[in-house]
Amino acid sequence: MKALIPLWFAVCSVLSPIASGLLYAAPNPSAKNGLEFNTDNLDAAMKRFTRAPHPMASAEQKKFAQEVKVDLAKQGWVVQSQKFKTKIPNLSHEKLGGKDKSGSPIKEVEGENIIALSKGNERCLLVIGGHYDTKIYKDFKFVGANDGGSSTVAMQELARVIGQIRQQEKKMTQETGRFLDCTIALAFFDGEEATLPEWSDGEKLLGIQDNIHGSRAFAASLSKSFEGIVYQNIPVKAVIILDMIGHKNQNLFITTGSHPQLSQKLLGQKTTTKIYAANIAIEDDHLPFAQLGLPIVHVIDWTNLSEWHTPKDTMDIISTKNIADFGDMLVRFLRQKR
Numbered sequence: 604m605k606a607l608i609p610l611w612f613a614v615c616s617v618l619s620p621i622a623s624g625l626l627y628a629a630p631n632p633s634a635k636n637g638l639e640f641n642t643d644n645l646d647a648a649m650k651r652f653t654r655a656p657h658p659m660a661s662a663e664q665k666k667f668a669q670e671v672k673v674d675l676a677k678q679g680w681v682v683q684s685q686k687f688k689t690k691i692p693n694l695s696h697e698k699l700g701g702k703d704k705s706g707s708p709i710k711e712v713e714g715e716n717i718i719a720l721s722k723g724n725e726r727c728l729l730v731i732g733g734h735y736d737t738k739i740y741k742d743f744k745f746v747g748a749n750d751g752g753s754s755t756v757a758m759q760e761l762a763r764v765i766g767q768i769r770q771q772e773k774k775m776t777q778e779t780g781r782f783l784d785c786t787i788a789l790a791f792f793d794g795e796e797a798t799l800p801e802w803s804d805g806e807k808l809l810g811i812q813d814n815i816h817g818s819r820a821f822a823a824s825l826s827k828s829f830e831g832i833v834y835q836n837i838p839v840k841a842v843i844i845l846d847m848i849g850h851k852n853q854n855l856f857i858t859t860g861s862h863p864q865l866s867q868k869l870l871g872q873k874t875t876t877k878i879y880a881a882n883i884a885i886e887d888d889h890l891p892f893a894q895l896g897l898p899i900v901h902v903i904d905w906t907n908l909s910e911w912h913t914p915k916d917t918m919d920i921i922s923t924k925n926i927a928d929f930g931d932m933l934v935r936f937l938r939q940k941r
Contacts, residue, residue, distance in 0.1 A: 734795030753849025
């Protein structure tokens with residue numbers, strides 16, 4: 604992702620406080636019968652995410668995607684694989700520092716979005732998404748614990764918590780009017796990261812957009828009807844995009860373009876999480892949905908950048924407690940009237 608205004612301006616412009624097999628451990632008895640985020644689960648998921656780099660179209664990414672799909676299915680979600688073709692820079696070409704003199708500096712690869720659905724009792728859809736690829740580097744190992752990992756493991760744990768809530772509420776009087784009463788789509792986007800070092804290098808050097816491949820593919824799969832924008836005939840009410848939410852010094856922003864009422868409703872659920880609405884524009888996976896006119900909320904930490912896109916983005920900089928606190932805040936948001 605890329606900021607469109609300087610970091611110092613963003614910080615000064617705060618507007619208002621704001622492995623294979625089954626991954627999950629048994630819920631912590633103190634966590635309200637498993638209805639809160641479990642840090643042990645987050646830790647196990649993060650260890651698996653960071654075991655090796657996994658850029659889009661790599662063998663490691665395909666392996667990791669399969670494991671995520673298995674886990675989501677075990678949590679009772681309907682799991683869909685959305686494969687797509689996209690063009691990226693060919694790093695083997697001599698124009699880009701490689702040794703290939705005869706081929707093209709652009710190549711086509713296949714990415715894979717993972718879409719997991721949990722059916723609600725009302726005809727509406729809330730999409731919660733984030734990217735699960737890691738950025739490719741030739742000269743060092745980049746595992747993306749915060750940049751890719753934090754949102755991925757949060758969504759994996761959110762799948763478990765929503766599943767637990769669904770099971771509990773089967774025995775209760777049916778509620779209505781909450782986002783939780785909509786079908787929830789957890790969207791794990793592939794190919795958010797640029798192949799070349801800088802976000803816009805693909806456009807500058809090759810004339811191709813080399814970023815947010817997966818979210819663009821997913822947005823292209825949405826269609827328009829008399830009910831508005833729909834996914835598989837279900838009207839999309841809003842899209843929430845998460846990125847870089849797990850730093851031990853977590854300081855989250857809800858960025859420019861986020862829906863004001865939804866942002867305030869989310870902010871109203873915070874307790875210990877440091878999160879603010881900020882006047883900062885970021886290019887990230889929310890853009891294709893904003894361009895469709897859908898209400899979006901984009902959440903990102905854009906202050907803790909010393910480890911960003913460096914070998915230091917490892918588990919050492921992660922607080923699973925911070926991820927859990929934000930996850931519980933998000934669950935409270937889902938349980939509010941929309």
